[in-house]
Amino acid sequence: MSTEPPETTEDAEPEGAPAEGAQDSRAAQDSEAAGTQDSEAAAAQVSEAEAELAAQRLERERIEQRKAQRQAPIEAGAKLSGRAADLLAAVRAVESGEKPAATVFEEARPAPRRPAPEPVRRQPVAVPAEAAAPAADAVQAVRGVLAQGGAPQGLAAQAAAVLGEDGAEVLRADPWQLLRVAGVRPEQADGFARALLGAGAGPDDERRGRAVTVWLLEQAALAGHTALDLPALAAALGRQGVPDAEDAVQNAISEGDVLVFQDAIGEAGDAQEDEERPVRVLVGLERYALAEESLADGLARLVNSVPERGDAGEEWERAAASAAGSAAELIRAVAGHGLVLHTGGEASLAEPAALLDAAHGLGLRAWAATHGPVGRARFAAAAKGSGVATVAGLLSGAEGPGRDADGALDLDLLVVLDAPQLDVETAALVTESLPDGARLVLAGDPNVLWSVGPGRVFADLLAARVCPQIASRRPDPGPLGELVSGIGVGELYQVEAPGKEVVIVPVRDAGEAVHRTVQLVADSVPRAIGVPAEETQVITPGHGGAVGTRALNAALKERLNPGPGRFGGFDPGDRIAYSPAPGRTLPGRVVTADGEGLHLACGGEEIVVPRERVEQSVRHGWALTAHQAVGCRWPAVVVVLPGDATQALSRPWVYTAFSRADRHLSVVHGVEQALPRAVAEVAAKPRTTRLPVLLAPQVPALDG
Template identity: 40%
Template sequence: MADAPIPQAATDGGAPSAPGGGAVGRTRAVLAAMGAPEALAGPLVAALGPAADTVLSDDPWRLLALPQITPEQADYCARTALGQAASIDDPRRGRALVAHLLRRAARDGHTAIEERRLTAALRSARVSAPAPALEAALEDGGVVVYEAVEEPDDDFGFDDGEAPEMPDPDRYYALARMGRAEQALGAGISRLTAASEPIMDAYTAAETVEAAARRLGAEVAPETAAALVAVSLRGVCVLTHGGGARTAVAHVVACAEAIATDSEVGIAVAAPTAQAAAALNEAIAALGGDGERSGDDETGADGRVRAVPLARLLECRAPGDFARTAENPIEAGLVVVAGAMALDAEHAAALAGACANGTHLVLLADPAQAPSAAPGQVVADLVASRTVTVAALPDDPGPSPLARLTAMVADGELGAVEAPGREVVTVPAGSAAEAAHRTVQLVTDSIPRAVGIPADQVQIISATRGGEAGTDALNAACKQRFNPGPGAVAGLDPGDRVLIAADGPGHCAGDTGRLTAVGADGARVELADGSVATVADPAVLRPGWAITVAAAHGGRWPAVVAVFPPETRGSRPQVYTAVGTALRHLSIVHAAGLALAQAVRDTPAITRRTRLVQALRES
């Protein structure tokens, strides 16, 4: 493909930004000289720092730091700026392409790429000598490399008294931040496993669970009781469950709290988002009993432990910056995280690092869900590594229509379920336009009227972002319907439903809520758990009436409208995750035809390339 200029559509706003001075002004001048839209200046200063103008003058291929820029466009700008000095095999070009390819892989969820794959991709980008490009990327510091030797199936033997020749190691490249996080996660999990001692012996733990069950007036399943004994004995446990195990999950949290209280080690419970924490707290509160257990600050009015959003547990100060660290660990000897399939490598590393030696870490996860929105497949890798304890929780007896549907999808079938209480409704649509119309109709009228769930508790989840029934179009339609306004704050107005796209003090990436006000200190958002978060940078807010499946991962809502437009290219985990976010009601707007059922049947998993299994075994 020939080099190509960068169209204005590649910029965030589609038009040049207003004149300005400082770093942005200087960068704008450099962009103009190389034929690039000046509106890229702000994002480039954010990506490259205040010296972005100097960086770009020295190396025009640094434009690839922005995800919307293609290699062909960067080549065009480099040739405009450098003339004949812009060589296809320029080490600067190779260095930028390596980082670009790794960032693109990270957007697809991968944490590391094998050298042969990366080399092939570089050759496809017209790099005739990949080795110098890889070396330049490593010298730049933004990329790291790891070596691994595959363990042989059989023990090495010695023939004729000579030691066998060791195989050449495989080499894996990763963005430095990502690679170090995965290494830290492997080391952290290994530390917790090695340093752990039983909180209780098995007999005492079983008695504690029985006493907690009597107090709750609940019948705790034998599998759940056995899993709780394992929790008391082992440093790291993964407790797997299906979509119909809400009661079992609540039993685990309530009985784990009893174990932690009786052993005086303390407990902390977290979920990926505020809405997931609120749903878990509702399930815990629904359990019977006297509720007189704990005097800890993280308890509700009934005295039981309360789940908090993970970023709040880690005391997030800014994206990737947490107050809870090895030097200031979580003050609990038992840490339970529900919805753990939403954990990406960086958050999981922060969590493991914030657990002190001797802390028992419990991850509750539904393995049929899609992997995390950010890079990594933490739970799947932990299970595959065989370095942690794994136990399965049972489904609740008498599954609801929603539970039966998720079980059906997990088995590879997308079909109808009986729902006399209108818990599950399928709405066919013949086109994207009809799907969008039906979706807005469901939110504004049908669900509030027929099911009794108000519109502000209904979440739209679409399988696509673009198109007439994608999240962009649906958000525009919902804003016009529910809260028309000028979009004074990054396209939003107080009263809008919003999605928070980054962690911060009091909020998590993936939280949804209502924008209540904007002040000098930031935007205030009322979250599902009743808290109000102040988002310092309103630029991380997105319209939240309709969100993608990836953004919905880790969330739970009273009612969900899952939209599958004609252009949907789904998978079983994607569909399962979308339909599994509903607590009481699910409407499926189906415009994808037979292709959706085929995707559920024929695409059972989303595979990611990661290094966590290797990091765990190395540790």
């Protein structure tokens, strides 16, 4: 590993912005903001993102119907009674150290389920473009209420889209419903409520308590949680000035705004015969709760359905025998199981490629799906002749094999790469879309950052051990592979880099960090490494701050593609990051702009972003966050670690950022000992999920 001495030349002085916090929640907020504009605009035709969201809506309706069949909803009312009241009484007993009532525990015990429930299939349905935008009169009515309450009238379209055609009446009756609009905080909603209600808008208003409860759970989802422990939720409500947190949660449950769950802790055999198993009480939003439950059912169906091999058993074995090492193990595991997990780095992609080749040799309809177009192109090069799609394109019907008469994907084997990026909703859609008897392989690097959306599906499945897990024995080669492998186990090695594969560039302050980054991309890396600027990617911890993506992109544009930015700040040739939907980022380049919108080239695809969507869904992309870069790789990467990035660093963040480089990695280093400390000590932030608990009664864990 070599160290390049800093230079002192003219520093770039980008406009600063407030530093952003934890990468999980901030990246999710950015993705959500980028996707919000999609619901505001009436496009001329249905986009891939709209088709995907339509499929998700239909899936949620199906899940809700099945949920209603199993469990009657809690009746609305000012206070709780019956089961919900008993449950909350048990919560108080748990918090005081007493055991929960036996009747409550027994009632909350999951009912026996079929080992392989048959899903209700559904075809993707295109949503008319005009349905994506609220009616003009509804927007105007909401704008009037917002003006009366002193809120920004620019929120009118978003509020009308979220609250529906009666949004104005909803806000007058309950001003705190403004919290349902992305970006609005409780203190802002409080000011709006005071302007509309006067002295009647107090902190003890039960409408405020319910709305803040839902808002906190939405914020938790942005940070990756599918639910929150009730004590944690109550504490958060207290910090938001809700005087009676328990009463607020009761009201939210009774009104159907949130759901409450009681999950047993530990194994069934851990408790003595005369003791009850300890439990934890969780509160969550119906959207994520039902998706996680649907995912558990779909995974159980796959695990408990052993694929029929018939006469092909010997052919599977011959295919495995012709493969080498862990590729042979993967083929054998897939031959006899409906769900298989595969772990490994970039070099391990050869093993899913070998699996697909073997499956095609057996006459199976086999496809692979990646996180984005860049990953699709990389895997297509490794798996010659195999069908490769993106997960979003597969679900929306824009890519892939299409669907059969029952609405299931028309395939026998699906390999999902970049599996750590699957959130619970997307994963539920994937599993429920598979036909009976199909095989699913989830493959990815377990050390990278988890999904932007809620859940930790891949990590939960690895921990649950409900299916075969094949770990690749193919290490990524060279000094970069050695460096990244060490980070994965918590060690920041000093690697030998005779070809300048890894270069450390120390900096003293933010201005120097920006200057050195621009110099590396525009001059040093092309000259010394031979990688042009357009193939070098900058990665930094956040969007804001003096060395965030905004500041770096401004400086890089000025150096690499200066221009007036006549179309929403963009010019032809600008590198961009396009977010067609929450949690999805497509790196690309501006081709041109005209009356239709901004024309982009993203991973070989031509995309037109309508003028009204540009501001919220397109950013400059010379510099990205690690979350935006996941699933992609570039010949050269410059990772920027400014002094104010210390709190954002963790082992998964460093691993993800450093492993995006194929040939060369430069580290603009201003955090001193915070980097090795983060690699050694700061693991992934925990997420509260229910998938392991939901799987346990349906799928036994494998021995060993």
